[in-house]
Structure formats: C-alpha cells, structure tokens
Amino acid sequence: MKKWNMVAVTFFAVLLALASCGDSSSGDPTGTHTHEWGAWATKTPATCTEAEVQERVCSLDATHTETRSVGSALGHISNSWNWATLVPATGHVSCARTGCPGGIAETGDEGPGGGIIFYAKAAGFTMTDTGTTAHYLEAAPEDISGYVVWQQFTNDIPGTAVTLGSGRKNTALIHAHADLTGAASACVAPYDAGGTKTDWFLPSKDELNELCEQQDLFGNFTTFNYWSSSQIDSNKAWVQWFVDGNPYDVVKTSNCYARAIRAF
Numbered sequence: 001m002k003k004w005n006m007v008a009v010t011f012f013a014v015l016l017a018l019a020s021c022g023d024s025s026s027g028d029p030t031g032t033h034t035h036e037w038g039a040w041a042t043k044t045p046a047t048c049t050e051a052e053v054q055e056r057v058c059s060l061d062a063t064h065t066e067t068r069s070v071g072s073a074l075g076h077i078s079n080s081w082n083w084a085t086l087v088p089a090t091g092h093v094s095c096a097r098t099g100c101p102g103g104i105a106e107t108g109d110e111g112p113g114g115g116i117i118f119y120a121k122a123a124g125f126t127m128t129d130t131g132t133t134a135h136y137l138e139a140a141p142e143d144i145s146g147y148v149v150w151q152q153f154t155n156d157i158p159g160t161a162v163t164l165g166s167g168r169k170n171t172a173l174i175h176a177h178a179d180l181t182g183a184a185s186a187c188v189a190p191y192d193a194g195g196t197k198t199d200w201f202l203p204s205k206d207e208l209n210e211l212c213e214q215q216d217l218f219g220n221f222t223t224f225n226y227w228s229s230s231q232i233d234s235n236k237a238w239v240q241w242f243v244d245g246n247p248y249d250v251v252k253t254s255n256c257y258a259r260a261i262r263a264f
C-alpha cells in the first residue's frame with residue numbers, strides 16, 4: 001500500500017513539473033521550453049492607413065511567433081491624388097504612395113479640373129441631372145472675369161433648385177434659355193487655366209454656401225455678392241455675400257461676381 005502511494009506521488013510530481021516547465025505566459029502550447037526569441041523584423045511595412053507590423057520567431061521552434069504594431073500609419077501624401085483611380089461609388093482615390101489602399105481627398109487639395117476642392121465626403125450627394133452620386137466639389141481658383149448679370153432680361157427659368165447637387169442642372173436650364181451674357185453661360189465655358197474639364201457650372205444656393213464656408217482655402221473672393229444658379233422667381237435669384245455669409249435675393253439684371261465649380 002505504502003509503496004503504491006509513493007509511486008503515485010512521484011508520478012504526479014513529474015506531471016506537475018512538465019506542465020510548469022515552459023513559459024506559459026508567452027503562449028507556448030506545449031509547455032516544454034522557454035522561447036528564445038530572435039530579433040523583431042518587419043512583417044508588413046507601414047501604409048497610408050496601417051502601422052508597420054513586426055514579427056519575431058522562436059529559435060527553438062519556428063512555429064512560435066509573436067507580432068507587434070510599431071509606430072503609426074503614414075497618412076496619405078497630401079495633394080497627390082491620382083484621379084484616374086477614382087472609384088465613383090465611394091469617392092476613393094489612391095495617393096502617390098505605392099500600395100495606397102485609397103481614401104477620400106481632402107478639402108484644399110487640387111481637383112482633377114485644376115480647381116481647389118472645397119467639399120469632400122464619402123457619403124456624397126445626388127446630382128439632379130443624372131441621378132448619380134458625386135463626392136467632391138471643386139471651384140476654379142479665380143472668379144470669372146468681372147461683373148456679370150444673371151440674365152440680361154428677366155425671364156422665368158422653371159426647374160431650378162437650391163440643393164447640393166442641383167447646380168449643374170440649374171446651369172444647363174439657364175444656359176439653354178437665357179442669352180449668353182449671363183453668369184451661368186460664363187461658367188459653362190471651360191476653365192482655361194490648364195484645366196481639361198468642360199463641365200463647370202454656376203453653383204446652386206446650397207453649393208455656393210459650402211463654397212462660402214470654405215472661402216479661406218482660396219483667399220481671393222471679393223467683397224461683392226456672388227451669384228448662385230438658383231432662381232427665386234422670374235425677377236430674382238439667390239446670391240451670397242461672403243463677407244457676412246448670408247444669402248440675399250437680388251434682381252437678375254444686377255451685376256454680381258461668379259465662381260465656376262464642378263462636381264465629381
């Protein structure tokens with residue numbers, strides 16, 4: 001009896017020693033050794049959106065590995081968006097960094113038309129002429145030259161709207177109807193400062209307000225009223241005074257300034 005007890009005690013003591021031999025805190029599944037870690041090495045380099053991941057391997061068993069995150073993501077290279085990679089559904093574009101997973105361009109960046117982006121959101125907004133979603137608005141760096149009327153003669157232009165996404169349709173409606181001396185027609189002319197886009201338009205009331213809120217990105221708006229493409233009635237259209245940021249109703253044959261924008 002006593003002898004069998006001794007054997008059992010010894011047996012369990014050995015089991016206990018085996019179980020506690022390894023370094024259980026480092027995750028060794030077999031519990032048979034203390035890991036001998038090699039040097040940390042880069043597993044995946046840092047990208048625009050992800051930090052570098054490093055890995056080290058146990059010299060006693062190469063299946064034992066540890067990883068850690070080091071530093072922070074690199075961030076996109078500002079103002080280097082490749083517009084050829086634009087994903088229309090999300091507004092994602094890749095920056096100049098190799099392997100860039102893509103992102104949303106920022107306000108203040110140069111747009112594909114050579115303007116300055118003043119609106120950039122992943123959610124986007126609906127263009128009322130095509131029903132497609134746009135994510136960005138860019139404005140020309142300069143006003144169209146000098147004062148301009150909304151219309152030479154006051155005519156009703158049915159169908160204009162004030163919402164984000166309606167400026168391009170508004171402009172087409174005005175351009176098709178009005179004489180060619182007005183603000184909308186002036187904005188339709190391709191912006192010729194090296195730009196290649198021909199789809200510039202006069203912003204709607206809400207688009208103009210977005211531009212007003214981001215006017216510091218441009219730094220060259222005048223202290224005069226700016227036309228929107230949103231008609232109030234046959235006589236008047238909405239303008240915005242960028243000095244106080246408020247919209248005003250102005251007779252269409254008045255002289256105001258205009259800034260062309262485009263959506264994409």
Ligand SMILES: [Zn+2]
Nearest residue numbers: 035058061064
């Ligand atoms: Zn190990």
Ligand SMILES: [Zn+2]
Nearest residue numbers: 048076095100
């Ligand atoms: Zn990037």
